[in-house]
Amino acid sequence: MADTITVSVSRYRPEQESEPTFQDYDVPLRDDWAILDALNHIKDAVDGSLSYRWSCRMGVCGSCGMMVNGEPTLTCAAFLSKYAPGPVRVEPLRYFPIVRDLVVDITSFMTKLKKVKPWIVREDEKPLSEGEYRQSPDELDTYKRYSMCINCLLCYSACPVIGLEPSFIGPAATALAQRYNLDSRDQGAAERLSILSQDDGMWQCTFVGECSEVCPKDVDPAGAIQRYKLTGAANWFKTMLPWASK
Amino acid sequence: MTTEARYSLYHPKWYRHPVSVWWWLSSWRFTKFVLRELTSVPVAIFSLLTLWQVRSLANGPEAYARFEAWMSTPLAIALNLLIFVAVLFHAQTWFHLAPKAMEVRLSGKRVPDLLIIVSNYIGWLVVSAVVAWLWLGR
Amino acid sequence: MLKRMTPLLWFLFSAGGTVAALLFPVHVLVTGLLIPLGWIDAPGYDSVVSLVRHPLARLYLFVLISLPLFHGAHRFRYTLYDGLKLKHLHVPIVLICYGSALTGTVATGYFLWNFS
Numbered sequence: 001m002a003d004t005i006t007v008s009v010s011r012y013r014p015e016q017e018s019e020p021t022f023q024d025y026d027v028p029l030r031d032d033w034a035i036l037d038a039l040n041h042i043k044d045a046v047d048g049s050l051s052y053r054w055s056c057r058m059g060v061c062g063s064c065g066m067m068v069n070g071e072p073t074l075t076c077a078a079f080l081s082k083y084a085p086g087p088v089r090v091e092p093l094r095y096f097p098i099v100r101d102l103v104v105d106i107t108s109f110m111t112k113l114k115k116v117k118p119w120i121v122r123e124d125e126k127p128l129s130e131g132e133y134r135q136s137p138d139e140l141d142t143y144k145r146y147s148m149c150i151n152c153l154l155c156y157s158a159c160p161v162i163g164l165e166p167s168f169i170g171p172a173a174t175a176l177a178q179r180y181n182l183d184s185r186d187q188g189a190a191e192r193l194s195i196l197s198q199d200d201g202m203w204q205c206t207f208v209g210e211c212s213e214v215c216p217k218d219v220d221p222a223g224a225i226q227r228y229k230l231t232g233a234a235n236w237f238k239t240m241l242p243w244a245s246k
Numbered sequence: 247m248t249t250e251a252r253y254s255l256y257h258p259k260w261y262r263h264p265v266s267v268w269w270w271l272s273s274w275r276f277t278k279f280v281l282r283e284l285t286s287v288p289v290a291i292f293s294l295l296t297l298w299q300v301r302s303l304a305n306g307p308e309a310y311a312r313f314e315a316w317m318s319t320p321l322a323i324a325l326n327l328l329i330f331v332a333v334l335f336h337a338q339t340w341f342h343l344a345p346k347a348m349e350v351r352l353s354g355k356r357v358p359d360l361l362i363i364v365s366n367y368i369g370w371l372v373v374s375a376v377v378a379w380l381w382l383g384r
Numbered sequence: 385m386l387k388r389m390t391p392l393l394w395f396l397f398s399a400g401g402t403v404a405a406l407l408f409p410v411h412v413l414v415t416g417l418l419i420p421l422g423w424i425d426a427p428g429y430d431s432v433v434s435l436v437r438h439p440l441a442r443l444y445l446f447v448l449i450s451l452p453l454f455h456g457a458h459r460f461r462y463t464l465y466d467g468l469k470l471k472h473l474h475v476p477i478v479l480i481c482y483g484s485a486l487t488g489t490v491a492t493g494y495f496l497w498n499f500s
Binding site: 161232235 | 387388390391392394395398462465466469471
């Protein structure tokens, strides 16, 4: 195996250029290094001006998502040796505005997430004296998968609809809405359904399925959205037809 | 630099890559997706062909013979071959994706996806056999 | 008005897709390939007509023809939006896609109702 590998990093310094360019760095090819380690090496030893986000370096915080050779990837989970002999292309997460180098602005997602009310919604709060909310393992199982989302936004970068319609609510937000809809303690399903049935809601999804392919936590947002569409259709029949019982 | 910066609203220095209309050619998985969606056209065409078949049946034996004669022309056979391939592609992708819309639970436990996909194929074979048997003359 | 019908349109798309997936392969194979190529003997005109006259057969044919038309219309509409970035033309696209599907469905219903 060769000693080094070329990492081609997308740089964007708004104060000196009007669009991103690539800068190549030769990085030691160590078999225990991930792309994130390569970036840390570049920042520490080669070019301290490189900007990027990272935190836990073990695939649970969702900070280090970037495009590696055109695929949305967690850079802490992608081994450098997998891309040998290189060069490896590292770019910021697709479809988000680039602030600087590999840093993108994710405000659009934070707004969408808040819109779906990702918390337990209850009409009536049980007083403490009545004890805790009990949930069986099977009830937990119905929504557990969707609770594994780490908000890494790889699914947004994989979704062509997000690229074409940036206001689409998107995979992660819908999966998180489902996580609460399916939670036995929650009473907000109707509220979320009306929010997600709006123009930029779940109906814009065309089931490309790429979001589930790139998800590092196997959340399957595509499945969550399709199940939600079925719920929406069933609800439509219940409320729109003459025998509707409101 | 020959191009102007692409401005984001209120943040003139943030950069947004433009999304090309040919985005779906950039990766085979995207191209496969668009091909899957385009099977909608052969499906609609065959619906209309079947409508024509019913109409010519209603109009008598000569009309039906004309329909069958057209269906035997090389153009029609080529078209139907294309439709057949498209419909098979549609069916294969449909059976693999449709189970995701319904999480089937038996006595509290999730039924594995593979089981649902296999049952789809079996149902498909059974239904096809019944239709063929009924139509080709018991 | 169309926005309120989105769940219904999606449901028709789903139902049509299921019909197309389950039933079109055998129909295309037999009507489009096996019979024209002579690999199977065509059933006589009389046997087919007597089969189709049955009310259940006509109902089956109605479902077989009309649902996939809506499936195709819905899918093609979104393919034009996403594949060719034509969402700004959504008014003519919606009218042409669902309009044709509806016309086809009405024609099918009419012909099958009056079949004899």
